[in-house]
Amino acid sequence: MSNTIRQSLGQAALLATAVSAALFNFGCVATSAGLNHQSDAYKIEVVESQNASERVRFLVMHFTAIDFDTSLRVLTQPSSSPVSSHYLVPESDDPSYPHEDLRVYQLVDETRRAWHAGPSIWEDRSQLNDHSIGIEIVNKSHCHPPAESTPEAETEAVCFFPDFDPKQMELVIALSKDILARYPDITPTRVVGHGDIIPQWKIDPGPKFPWQQLAEAGIGAWYDDATVKRHLDFLNGNTTSDRDSIRLRFAQWLSDYGYGIDPETATDAEITLYTRAFQYHFRSWKVDGEVDNHSRAILLALLEKYFPQKLSGYPDINQAVLAAKDA
The missing domain is CATH 1.10.101.10 (PGBD-like superfamily/PGBD)
Structure with a gap:
């Protein structure tokens, strides 16, 4: 790869980072179509129905398995298998992260459907993209599939699960508390991991995710x-x-x-x-x-x-x- 191409890719990544940060920091969240709108073509008479519920019922936690810069591009740029989440939380000491302080990145308006949960199920709901907010957390947990020569009795994948960054978890807790305050239908048992709702494919956020710490902060379920x-x-x-x-x-x-x-x-x-x-x-x-x-x-x-x-x-x-x- 030439130096010119490298420089262009680097500038594009930094631009995407700067734009995302600006959108989050300045609160530029798009107004939902049809939300208390006005029209010059006809009159609007609002009578609030009691027969309705919140769209958002679940909060889903993920790990990215890749660094911040790659995560941002994967979650925001078109691809053959597009994915997204409402939020991305970086970790400390990531060389690809452009700021000295950790910031929460908003990638999708909460009123819109992000593509993070897949064909998932929890309680009586399926396709949880329709009913959830997703938080992607930068963490390089990963698994290696067993070699073809591995005996059948030893076909477990080899996985590595680094600890989550404490400063990062402070952001996740603060963000989650804000989300729960906005969506009272997200009860403790509805704060779940990607692996809870589609264990056939996913295990994130993995065994190192501090679920008990979150529960002690009022986020999610834990036992006595x-x-x-x-x-x-x-x-x-x-x-x-x-x-x-x-x-x-x-x-x-x-x-x-x-x-x-x-x-x-x-x-x-x-x-x-x-x-x-x-x-x-x-x-x-x-x-x-x-x-x-x-x-x-x-x-x-x-x-x-x-x-x-x-x-x-x-x-x-x-x-x-x-x-x-x-x-």
């Missing part, structure tokens, strides 16, 4: 340790269920929490896949896809905290404890 211990103690003392029954019940619990698994038709491989997605989010220090008692106890603690009405009909639940809580 004492509740997990109570459920774990009960499950450890209940050894009458067989493996298949336990896994199918866990699939039902995952579905009740929001995951897009169908407990009526789920295969053993699908249960493993969704269990791994759950573990990436809530038990990242051991992601193996096994429906062990600890994973079950964590999920039951989450259901008890956020969906207690769904627990009464579950097997493997200490009903006496639940009755005492309701008394």
Whole structure:
């Protein structure tokens, strides 16, 4: 590549960076078509209907797997497989980042549909691009597929997950709080990762993402340790269920929490896949896809905290404890 071409590409990248920063810093967000508009051709009479809801119901976290400059170009420029997100959050010490201070980049107006979630499912919604705001976070986590010569029993990909930058997380927390204040329909269990809503293809934001830190700041869901211990103690003392029954019940619990698994038709491989997605989010220090008692106890603690009405009909639940809580 000639020096002239290099210089042109570098100038184009810096220009895109400067334009995006200017749009965000000066608040130049486009007004949505049809939002309280006026017309000289006809009169507008506004009668607010009670039969409506917010478009935005979910907040989806991603990692980019590439540096800031490449992320910005991929998320803003046309391509054969175009993608975008509403926001991009850089990290410290990235040589491709042009500023000394970290800034949140807005790439898509919140009222518009960004292309970040794909054919995803959460709760009773599919195609979450229609219902969500996406935050891309610069982090170079990546996986290498196994070599063709790898024995079939050892076909796991080799993955690398660097820690997220603490200063970057401060921005993510501040941005997320602002988003939640604007969209009250984004309840704690609706703050999700890309890997939660489409585990067939994605694992981001990965096991190093500080979900507990965000929950402590009021963003997203997390369990209470004492509740997990109570459920774990009960499950450890209940050894009458067989493996298949336990896994199918866990699939039902995952579905009740929001995951897009169908407990009526789920295969053993699908249960493993969704269990791994759950573990990436809530038990990242051991992601193996096994429906062990600890994973079950964590999920039951989450259901008890956020969906207690769904627990009464579950097997493997200490009903006496639940009755005492309701008394």
